[in-house]
Amino acid sequence: MxxxxxxxxxxxxxxxxxxxxxxxxxxxxxxxxxxxxxxxxxxxxxxxxxxxxxxxxxxxxxxxxxxxxxxxxxxxxxxxxxxxxxxxxxxxxxxxxxxxxxxxxxxxxxxxxxxxxxxxxxxxxxxxxxxxxxxxxxxxxxxxxxxxxxxxxxxxxxxxxxxxxxxxxxxxxxxxxxxxxxxxxxxxxxxxxxxxxxxxxxxxxxMQRVPDEDLYEEIKEHLIEMDEIENIEKINMWTMDGEMHVVTASIKALENTNKVDVLNKIKKMLNNEGIKESTIEVL
Structure with missing residues (x-):
């Protein structure tokens, strides 16, 4: 998609x-x-x-x-x-x-x-x-x-x-x-x-409703496709003004996976999707 x-x-x-x-x-x-x-x-x-x-x-x-x-x-x-x-x-x-x-x-x-x-x-x-x-x-x-x-x-x-x-x-x-x-x-x-x-x-x-449902689902899909991720514990998205969107997520990585590399990979994906503000927790 x-x-x-x-x-x-x-x-x-x-x-x-x-x-x-x-x-x-x-x-x-x-x-x-x-x-x-x-x-x-x-x-x-x-x-x-x-x-x-x-x-x-x-x-x-x-x-x-x-x-x-x-x-x-x-x-x-x-x-x-x-x-x-x-x-x-x-x-x-x-x-x-x-x-x-x-x-x-x-x-x-x-x-x-x-x-x-x-x-x-x-x-x-x-x-x-x-x-x-x-x-x-x-x-x-x-x-x-x-x-x-x-x-x-x-x-x-x-x-x-x-x-x-x-x-x-x-x-x-x-x-x-x-x-x-x-x-x-x-x-x-x-x-x-x-x-x-x-x-x-x-x-x-x-009310911090998801501002772009297509983008939200696409981000989830990208996360699911990452081999290093075992499970998406939680993901939130809201917007500051209709233009600047914010994402927070809690991600469980596979054992023996470099969590810093996983975090950097997720950040790069979000940046490519136009998300400049994000807080990601890699468990």
């Missing part, structure tokens, strides 16, 4: 990517706020709140990316990798508050639909597609939990602006103004769904 794992990343590029994505989304969220007020669109106002939440997540990602590179010390022996997890929880909280606000606004507009300026919605939708598309491209490839939550939000923003584009065209030709609050409720549903899945992922990391 072949399973490739590549955990190398260009952190400097990552920081610059997050910075650019933040600047694009924060600037556009301000434009959306005024645009939503001018056009009278609750859908655009809801996206403004959503984009502000994404901007906050991007800012946290930028800060924690820099702090996370600090070396481990006697107090934080694993370093600062889990700062990204804290950032994910902050972002989830902000998005939850924003979603409740948007949901209430959309319900009020649904009960009493008002005219919206479709041309302005169309203009903002085109800009939104370009801005969020550029942000998605720059954030692509990261495996960190915070960056994953940001990427998911940006992807939905992109799809959301496509929906705004379609709705604005329909409203322009039909004056079906009720479509605007309906779209707002749809955005709330999408945000709520992501909050659930992101919270679930973050909690799995806290």
């Amino acid at each position: 072949k399973h490739s794992h590549n955990h190398s990343h260009n952190h400097s590029e990552g920081v610059s990517n997050v910075t650019m994505a933040f600047l694009l989304n924060f600037g556009f969220s301000i434009l959306e706020l005024f645009g939503g007020i001018i056009t009278g669109s609750t859908a655009i106002l809801s996206d403004a709140v959503h984009d502000f939440g994404d901007s906050l997540a991007l800012a946290l990602s930028f800060i924690f990316e820099k702090v996370g590179k600090k070396e481990s010390n006697e107090k934080y022996t694993y370093g600062y990798k889990r700062l990204s997890l804290i950032g994910a929880f902050i972002n989830i909280t902000v998005l939850s508050v924003g979603t409740i606000f948007v949901f209430n606004q959309a319900l009020q507009a649904l009960r009493n639909p008002t005219a919206v300026k479709a041309e302005g919605m169309l203009f903002l939708a085109v800009i939104g597609i370009v801005i969020n598309g550029a942000s998605v491209f720059r954030m692509k490839g990261s495996k960190k939990i915070l960056d994953k939550t940001v990427m998911m939000h940006l992807m939905e923003d992109l799809l959301g602006w496509v929906a705004v584009l379609v709705v604005s065209v329909v409203i322009y030709f039909t004056n079906w103004y009720i479509l605007d609050p309906i779209l707002s409720l749809g955005i709330c549903f999408v945000i709520g769904r992501n909050i659930y899945f992101n919270l679930k992922t973050a909690l799995m990391i806290i």
Whole structure:
């Protein structure tokens, strides 16, 4: 069973990517706020709140990316990798508050639909597609939990602006103004769904669930195939932040086997699989 794992990343590029994505989304969220007020669109106002939440997540990602590179010390022996997890929880909280606000606004507009300026919605939708598309491209490839939550939000923003584009065209030709609050409720549903899945992922990391079951089984298989090993007493795997995985294991070697050689062989195998942090006991 072949399973490739590549955990190398260009952190400097990552920081610059997050910075650019933040600047694009924060600037556009301000434009959306005024645009939503001018056009009278609750859908655009809801996206403004959503984009502000994404901007906050991007800012946290930028800060924690820099702090996370600090070396481990006697107090934080694993370093600062889990700062990204804290950032994910902050972002989830902000998005939850924003979603409740948007949901209430959309319900009020649904009960009493008002005219919206479709041309302005169309203009903002085109800009939104370009801005969020550029942000998605720059954030692509990261495996960190915070960056994953940001990427998911940006992807939905992109799809959301496509929906705004379609709705604005329909409203322009039909004056079906009720479509605007309906779209707002749809955005709330999408945000709520992501909050659930992101919270679930973050909690799995806290509970130290196996982060990659295929990799876990592959490591066990490699150990079983080693002639020097009699039995695998115990093997644990968890992740610090969704990217940096940790393995601990208790291995019983055959009698008259050089335990140092066995340990070095196991360490080399783990290193080849992308596991840089491990504690191995050879009995």
